[in-house]
Amino acid sequence: MTGKLVVNLHKLARFTNIAIPLLTGLFFLAGLRISFYFHFITVAFIFLTALNAFYRFGQKGHSLLRNFGILGQGRYILESIGPELRQYLFLNDTEERPFNRNERSEVYRKAQDINSASSFGSQKNFDSTEVKVRHALFPIRKKDLKPSNVTFGEERGCPNPYTLKRPFIISAMSFGALGERAVRTFARGAKQAGILMNTGEGGYPKYHLEEGCDLIFQMGTAKFGVRDDEGRLDDQKLRDLVANDSIKMVEIKFSQGAKPGKGGLLPKEKITDEISALRGVRKGEDVVSPPSHAECVDIESAVSFISHVQEVSQLPVGIKLCMGISSEFRGLVSEMKRQNAFPDWITIDGSEGGSGAAPKSFMDRVGIPLFPGLKRANNILTELGVRNRLKIVASGKLVGPGRQMIALCLGADVICSARGYMLAAGCIQAMQCGSNTCPIGITTHDPDLQRGLDIDLKATRIKNYVDNLEHDIEELLCSTGCRSISELSFDHLYVPKDSTLHAYVTKPN
Amino acid sequence: MNNLGSKITSWIAQLVAIAIMGQTLYFKFSGAEESTRLFAELGMEPEGRLIIGILELVACILLIIPSSITFGAMLGSALMTGAIIGHFTQLGWEGERFQLGMLAVVVLVACSIILYTRRYTIPLLGAALQGRENQ
Numbered sequence: 345m346t347g348k349l350v351v352n353l354h355k356l357a358r359f360t361n362i363a364i365p366l367l368t369g370l371f372f373l374a375g376l377r378i379s380f381y382f383h384f385i386t387v388a389f390i391f392l393t394a395l396n397a398f399y400r401f402g403q404k405g406h407s408l409l410r411n412f413g414i415l416g417q418g419r420y421i422l423e424s425i426g427p428e429l430r431q432y433l434f435l436n437d438t439e440e441r442p443f444n445r446n447e448r449s450e451v452y453r454k455a456q457d458i459n460s461a462s463s464f465g466s467q468k469n470f471d472s473t474e475v476k477v478r479h480a481l482f483p484i485r486k487k488d489l490k491p492s493n494v495t496f497g498e499e500r501g502c503p504n505p506y507t508l509k510r511p512f513i514i515s516a517m518s519f520g521a522l523g524e525r526a527v528r529t530f531a532r533g534a535k536q537a538g539i540l541m542n543t544g545e546g547g548y549p550k551y552h553l554e555e556g557c558d559l560i561f562q563m564g565t566a567k568f569g570v571r572d573d574e575g576r577l578d579d580q581k582l583r584d585l586v587a588n589d590s591i592k593m594v595e596i597k598f599s600q601g602a603k604p605g606k607g608g609l610l611p612k613e614k615i616t617d618e619i620s621a622l623r624g625v626r627k628g629e630d631v632v633s634p635p636s637h638a639e640c641v642d643i644e645s646a647v648s649f650i651s652h653v654q655e656v657s658q659l660p661v662g663i664k665l666c667m668g669i670s671s672e673f674r675g676l677v678s679e680m681k682r683q684n685a686f687p688d689w690i691t692i693d694g695s696e697g698g699s700g701a702a703p704k705s706f707m708d709r710v711g712i713p714l715f716p717g718l719k720r721a722n723n724i725l726t727e728l729g730v731r732n733r734l735k736i737v738a739s740g741k742l743v744g745p746g747r748q749m750i751a752l753c754l755g756a757d758v759i760c761s762a763r764g765y766m767l768a769a770g771c772i773q774a775m776q777c778g779s780n781t782c783p784i785g786i787t788t789h790d791p792d793l794q795r796g797l798d799i800d801l802k803a804t805r806i807k808n809y810v811d812n813l814e815h816d817i818e819e820l821l822c823s824t825g826c827r828s829i830s831e832l833s834f835d836h837l838y839v840p841k842d843s844t845l846h847a848y849v850t851k852p853n
Numbered sequence: 854m855n856n857l858g859s860k861i862t863s864w865i866a867q868l869v870a871i872a873i874m875g876q877t878l879y880f881k882f883s884g885a886e887e888s889t890r891l892f893a894e895l896g897m898e899p900e901g902r903l904i905i906g907i908l909e910l911v912a913c914i915l916l917i918i919p920s921s922i923t924f925g926a927m928l929g930s931a932l933m934t935g936a937i938i939g940h941f942t943q944l945g946w947e948g949e950r951f952q953l954g955m956l957a958v959v960v961l962v963a964c965s966i967i968l969y970t971r972r973y974t975i976p977l978l979g980a981a982l983q984g985r986e987n988q
């Protein structure tokens with residue numbers, strides 16, 4: 345028989361539970377007979393006895409504490425500091441999710457404009473899952489590249505087309521999910537970088553407009569900012585809103601990668617007086633947007649609604665969705681073809697996308713990831729012969745040039761990211777966006793926490809980040825021998841056997 | 854700590870505790886006759902008198918700074934428990950001693966009220982209390 349060396353915790357706990365009150369009594373006697381100073385310890389032990397009694401008999405929520413008393417507390421203390429310990433000490437550079445240390449530091453370096461050359465070798469896997477970009481035997485020079493202008497609305501002859509000069513967009517994040525200073529930071533940064541910012545579904549874009557950057561107004565399913573009493577679109581409100589010069593385009597949100605099939609969610613902790621006024625919602629309750637637009641009940645009404653919004657706003661209008669059932673998407677595009685009414689762009693959001701607050705089961709389990717989803721959408725549009733009627737915007741962990749390049753090869757015209765810009769503004773991935781406690785002040789309304797966010801400095805970082813992304817994308821383009829993003833294709837990718845994209849490989853690799 | 858009522862209750866209790874503890878500090882630090890006699894009886898003259906005085910001063914300060922009120926109340930209630938033990942075991946409750954003892958009881962009650970209104974912020978205990986109410 346081998347004796348177990350480990351301590352029998354249950355026995356130890358039983359011992360402690362008797363020892364604590366016993367010691368309390370002993371120290372009391374010592375205080376009485378030897379020196380009153382012993383009562384310092386007596387008092388501590390009285391409190392400890394009370395705490396232990398409460399754990400054992402006064403509460404039922406934690407079985408461990410009920411059985412083990414304060415000894416069990418040790419486990420909870422250790423568990424509570426686990427995430428920090430792992431992040432700082434025990435997880436290696438390629439292990440963390442959603443963004444590992446390598447991915448994060450690439451963004452930080454770009455944002456701070458630090459040279460990002462690496463040494464010795466790649467830390468990536470070169471096994472059968474990793475997609476790589478194929479380079480040309482004779483790369484071209486940067487001066488041979490064509491300008492990367494993308495004009496939204498040109499296909500349909502929209503009266504007010506919009507030309508984006510650099511293929512980057514700050515993805516939808518509402519004022520609500522973001523605090524005021526974060527909105528200003530992103531808006532100021534977008535303005536300096538000359539890119540677009542999406543307002544998210546937060547209603548009237550007050551601070552965005554004050555900063556004066558070019559904006560996409562997002563119309564969520566609850567239509568904050570442009571809704572009538574029944575939650576339908578109030579045409580006049582939309583007209584008034586788009587009369588603002590800064591609002592260049594309108595995006596209708598059908599679904600979002602982090603929670604496709606569910607509407608937006610803003611936890612009650614984050615609803616301030618101002619937000620309840622801007623959105624027209626009550627304080628003290630979670631705000632849950634409906635899962636779909638009241639006007640859109642089938643593909644026919646959905647397409648009519650898109651053209652209605654185009655009609656009312658006179659601006660380029662796009663839709664945002666996460667790919668789900670491919671045949672449904674095919675149906676939707678066929679209906680667009682039948683009505684000869686296309687959105688000016690489609691944003692394909694991958695299920696790996698972020699969110700200020702989403703049910704865990706949806707974040708983890710619903711929707712098609714970006715790369716296969718994007719490829720599928722692009723294929724369907726091409727097969728139906730309408731790929732040239734609209735632009736494709738892609739989002740879903742596109743925070744570094746590597747993944748962005750893959751998305752561009754899969755058919756995207758423009759790269760959109762939310763968390764990339766959050767990281768550029770200093771996000772440390774504390775994963776507390778929903779609880780109003782963001783330690784660096786981006787997704788919180790607490791003025792003490794927002795204080796940490798220096799708007800001017802961080803706006804510059806956003807600009808640096810965009811500059812360096814563009815620089816890297818241009819270099820990658822040169823290496824492929826393509827003169828513009830539109831020349832990139834699936835054939836520029838090396839797709840190994842175990843990649844999710846392998847099903848689309850037709851020619852031998 | 855979300856409604857105004859409990860916030861006001863807590864602040865009143867804090868002020869009571871600070872006022873009573875603070876007022877005795879003067880006698881403790883200046884070595885007033887009654888104070889030295891008390892601590893001599895407990896066999897703590899003079900170090901004990903000064904240590905307790907300093908701890909009470911710390912408790913008062915913690916009770917004023919919003920982010921540390923809970924800790925101030927914890928320290929305050931521990932000190933007062935000690936004082937009450939003193940009255941029961943050595944000092945007694947006769948005459949003036951009764952008044953002094955009752956002041957300690959009042960501070961203890963005040964600290965308990967503070968802790969109750971802020972119970973979710975008590976280290977360790979707070980989380981378990983929340984768990985109990987969400988069952």
Ligand SMILES: Cc1cc2nc3c(=O)[nH]c(=O)nc-3n(C[C@H](O)[C@H](O)[C@H](O)COP(=O)(O)O)c2cc1C
Nearest residue numbers: 515516517544545697698699700740741761762763
């Ligand atoms: C804090 C936060 C708030 C968001 N708010 C919205 C929103 O209001 N509407 C929306 O369509 N998507 C919203 N998203 C999703 C992003 O726009 C984007 O689709 C997704 O995060 C994928 O991009 P990323 O992986 O680069 O972050 C939000 C994401 C984050 C992180």
